[in-house]
Amino acid sequence: MSQRMQQGQPMIVMSEDSQRVKDRDAQDYNIRAARAVAEAVRSTLGPKGMDKMLVDSMGSVTITNDGVTILKEMDIDNPTAEMIIEVAETQEDEAGDGTTTAVAIAGELLKNAEDLLEQEIHPTATIKGFHMAAEQAREEIDDIATEIDTDDEELLRKTAETSMTGKGAEVNKEHLSQLIVDAVGSVTVENDDGENVVDLEFLNIETQTGRGAGESELLEGGIVDKDPVHDNMPTEATDASILLLNDPIEVEETDIDTEVSVTDPGQLQQFLDREEKQLKDKVDHIASLGVDVVFCQKGIDDLAQHYLAKEGILAVRRAKKSDLEFLKEVVGANIVSDLESAEADDLGFGDVTRDDEDELFYVEGEGAHGVTLLLRGSTDHVVDELERGVQDALDVVAQTVSDGRVLAGGGAIEIELASRLRDYADSVSGREQLAVEAFADAVELVPRVLAENTGLDPIDTLVDLRSAHDDGQVHAGLNAWTGDVEDTFEAGIVEPAHAKEQAVTSASEAANLVLKIDDIIAAGDLSTDGDDEMDDMGGMGGMGGGMGGGMGGMM
Numbered sequence: 001m002s003q004r005m006q007q008g009q010p011m012i013v014m015s016e017d018s019q020r021v022k023d024r025d026a027q028d029y030n031i032r033a034a035r036a037v038a039e040a041v042r043s044t045l046g047p048k049g050m051d052k053m054l055v056d057s058m059g060s061v062t063i064t065n066d067g068v069t070i071l072k073e074m075d076i077d078n079p080t081a082e083m084i085i086e087v088a089e090t091q092e093d094e095a096g097d098g099t100t101t102a103v104a105i106a107g108e109l110l111k112n113a114e115d116l117l118e119q120e121i122h123p124t125a126t127i128k129g130f131h132m133a134a135e136q137a138r139e140e141i142d143d144i145a146t147e148i149d150t151d152d153e154e155l156l157r158k159t160a161e162t163s164m165t166g167k168g169a170e171v172n173k174e175h176l177s178q179l180i181v182d183a184v185g186s187v188t189v190e191n192d193d194g195e196n197v198v199d200l201e202f203l204n205i206e207t208q209t210g211r212g213a214g215e216s217e218l219l220e221g222g223i224v225d226k227d228p229v230h231d232n233m234p235t236e237a238t239d240a241s242i243l244l245l246n247d248p249i250e251v252e253e254t255d256i257d258t259e260v261s262v263t264d265p266g267q268l269q270q271f272l273d274r275e276e277k278q279l280k281d282k283v284d285h286i287a288s289l290g291v292d293v294v295f296c297q298k299g300i301d302d303l304a305q306h307y308l309a310k311e312g313i314l315a316v317r318r319a320k321k322s323d324l325e326f327l328k329e330v331v332g333a334n335i336v337s338d339l340e341s342a343e344a345d346d347l348g349f350g351d352v353t354r355d356d357e358d359e360l361f362y363v364e365g366e367g368a369h370g371v372t373l374l375l376r377g378s379t380d381h382v383v384d385e386l387e388r389g390v391q392d393a394l395d396v397v398a399q400t401v402s403d404g405r406v407l408a409g410g411g412a413i414e415i416e417l418a419s420r421l422r423d424y425a426d427s428v429s430g431r432e433q434l435a436v437e438a439f440a441d442a443v444e445l446v447p448r449v450l451a452e453n454t455g456l457d458p459i460d461t462l463v464d465l466r467s468a469h470d471d472g473q474v475h476a477g478l479n480a481w482t483g484d485v486e487d488t489f490e491a492g493i494v495e496p497a498h499a500k501e502q503a504v505t506s507a508s509e510a511a512n513l514v515l516k517i518d519d520i521i522a523a524g525d526l527s528t529d530g531d532d533e534m535d536d537m538g539g540m541g542g543m544g545g546g547m548g549g550g551m552g553g554m555m
């Protein structure tokens with residue numbers, strides 16, 4: 001496509017297979033795409049939300065309830081839909097939880113914006129109103145939030161439980177939430193201003209299949225899920241000097257590549273001797289530094305293994321890069337990438353112990369910097385979903401510990417927020433007022449969907465919730481376990497304020513981004529057939545790359 005000026009008018013020359021959609025059509029198109037994405041994850045919201053089974057092109061299966069995971073795996077190739085997926089990713093990065101909420105609100109904002117468009121309200125007014133509402137919402141959330149004592153373990157456990165529920169952690173939620181709170185506690189330091197600073201870098205998550213989630217544990221130090229390279233090596237070492245090596249203990253490549261033409265057996269022997277000597281030198285160098293344990297990211301030659309065993313050195317090969325990086329913190333070592341240049345200063349110190357049952361090493365550093373959360377689950381699918389839930393909960397607890405502000409969950413915050421935004425709308429003049437009201441309605445999607453996913457009538461629940469809030473019950477929410485409208489804060493359904501602020505912010509930013517577009521110029525084909533497909537997106541059928549397919553019939 002090229003642009004030319006003709007008689008002072010810009011003229012756009014488009015190639016034959018490119019397409020252009022403008023104004024209301026463009027807005028319709030975008031809103032439908034964005035809503036389809038939002039609808040795909042809605043049914044997973046809350047503790048009673050359903051899971052999705054995602055099968056990728058290689059046939060590998062993920063079963064999850066996690067918004068961002070679902071959207072990432074869906075492999076959607078529609079530009080508008082991708083903007084909404086970015087909401088989930090931003091939410092994940094900034095808050096670690098609340099991805100489904102953010103995406104669902106974004107979808108609902110756009111749905112309501114569509115109604116405003118139909119009433120001939122210009123998108124500019126809607127965008128401005130949404131922006132004002134989001135700003136007000138952040139203020140209100142801060143006002144509604146409860147400041148907690150960040151040492152209050154019970155409350156921290158509750159935030160962890162609230163975040164994990166629905167993600168395969170139910171049965172063991174008490175045990176797991178305690179581990180999560182302990183884990184965050186062990187990587188939290190108070191800075192000079194008396195603020196808590198949580199450094200999750202020092203927290204490592206490892207997963208093991210075979211045993212139940214109830215046997216998950218928090219360990220000082222790191223884990224290496226490997227065997228010693230040689231049977232005659234020690235399997236444990238206390239007060240050990242530890243070498244972290246990112247260099248193979250093998251014959252140098254160049255020597256292997258050299259072509260040797262052997263004219264007599266003596267020459268071959270000489271060549272082998274040279275290789276042997278090279279390996280021996282390497283091991284001697286390691287031994288001379290006083291090394292007791294080597295964790296090597298690369299390979300270790302058989303002969304080198306033998307020499308190491310003879311020196312009484314415990315060696316592990318092909319250790320994971322991430323493990324080495326974590327161990328570096330745990331034992332206070334440098335990762336050596338050139339063995340020859342290794343010095344005693346590069347070594348770390350600690351205890352290495354062997355867990356024979358799980359066939360892994362525990363590595364505990366002398367200063368005990370860093371902890372490992374070892375998650376167990378019966379199968380890969382179970383443990384993977386558990387890890388996603390625990391990851392969210394860790395972020396939630398970390399946020400709560402550093403920020404100290406929490407909210408009542410189960411839709412309580414959303415109902416209160418909506419009601420306050422409606423009051424605020426009264427003070428807004430012009431068409432923006434309608435947009436602020438539309439924003440308030442959109443936020444209420446959360447309790448509505450929570451009710452729906454719990455199998456309750458969403459209208460009844462909403463009526464109950466609203467009337468409780470009108471009576472001044474700021475914490476009235478839906479308890480999905482009992483199905484009752486009650487004080488969810490008291491019931492232990494507690495969420496961090498920061499995640500909610502972020503959800504509202506990113507949802508409105510994404511909606512505004514979509515609304516600003518009045519012209520779509522596509523190099524390829526925008527439409528194919530199948531108009532009703534969009535509405536089925538919640539069922540995920542044909543989602544992979546097929547989003548474009550749902551846009552048909554619109555042009």
Ligand code: ADP
Nearest residue numbers: 044045046067098099100101409410478479480
């Ligand atoms: P997200 O990806 O947005 O975090 P979740 O599926 O984790 O989505 O659901 C979070 C929502 O579930 C929050 O609104 C939270 O308040 C709500 N929730 C969590 N536990 C309960 C519960 N026991 N009863 C009702 N709502 C709950």
Ligand code: MG
Nearest residue numbers: 097098163392
């Ligand atoms: Mg969540």
